Amino acid sequence: MHDNEGAGEAQNSTRSEIGDRAAAAEYVAELTAELAALARQHGLDALGYILDMARLEAENATRHMNGRR
DSSP states (O other): OHHHHHHHHHHHHHHHHHHHHHHHHHHHHHHHHHHHHHHHHTTOHHHHHHHHHHHHHHHHHHHHHTTOO
8 A cells, every 4th residue: 555655645746736836837827927017118029039039938938838738
């Protein structure tokens, strides 16, 4: 029975890590959207574009981790 407990703990740890990564990616997506808007408001269009690319990558990572491709 103890062997199964170890497997369960490892599986829970993996789920937690994925959840943490997904939450981090979601947060990055939110922040970069705000930063892109700020950059564009101040005429920093190239920086806004780069931040939008980072947002898209973070959104894709979030979808991938949540099982939606």
